[in-house]
């Protein structure tokens with residue numbers, strides 16, 4: 001049999017099944033991702049949960065199903081398990097390693113953004129449920145695009161996970177996104193194919209866009225000066241979303257980029273293919 005015929009038959013036989021696809025980097029730390037081989041290539045993917053949240057399941061290179069688990073920044077190192085439901089329900093464990101995130105003191109020139117008025121907070125509490133709902137979106141989809149390109153050309157100005165404190169406040173919060181500094185008006189593009197599920201203007205995040213890439217992989221773009229898309233738009237990788245700005249709580253123009261898996265904010269760099 002010639003090689004071409006063999007390849008043709010192979011493709012014809014398996015084209016209806018799900019092919020292996022790019023996975024994010026396995027980095028099982030708080031705020032990272034655990035890629036767990038479920039050791040099965042059953043026709044239907046098993047249904048997986050972590051901390052009672054549905055988890056993405058896709059085919060890996062070896063033909064087995066893999067769970068792609070977002071690990072909350074608040075979890076400590078140690079053994080954890082996912083619940084795997086197929087014909088039977090089992091548990092599969094994985095290890096979370098320690099990671100220490102650095103501390104950073106942030107100066108926000110607009111004090112109102114650090115100590116909001118009662119009215120500002122009322123606005124924030126109206127907006128928050130809409131944002132929470134967007135990040136909880138689950139879309140059934142066999143293939144999920146996970147080979148991202150950088151959404152903005154610029155330098156990483158504040159890393160994901162940093163323990164940060166604003167102005168004179170005592171409270172320390174983890175930075176749950178990755179900041180890319182760029183001048184006002186710099187184009188922001190879709191890092192991968194996705195559907196716009198919400199756009200808005202919010203007190204803390206300013207001009208904001210949410211993209212759904214399937215199976216709980218949601219990305220969020222904040223502080224935009226201009227938004228070029230609307231809910232329902234389907235974007236190809238590289239298509240323009242909007243422009244960098246300094247709306248919301250910022251110390252200068254930048255993109256605050258958030259990536260979530262199983263409604264958990266994770267390190268966006270784990271989806272970028274280029275060595276960073």
Ligand SMILES: [Zn+2]
Pocket residue numbers: 158175177178179255256257
């Ligand atoms: Zn940020």
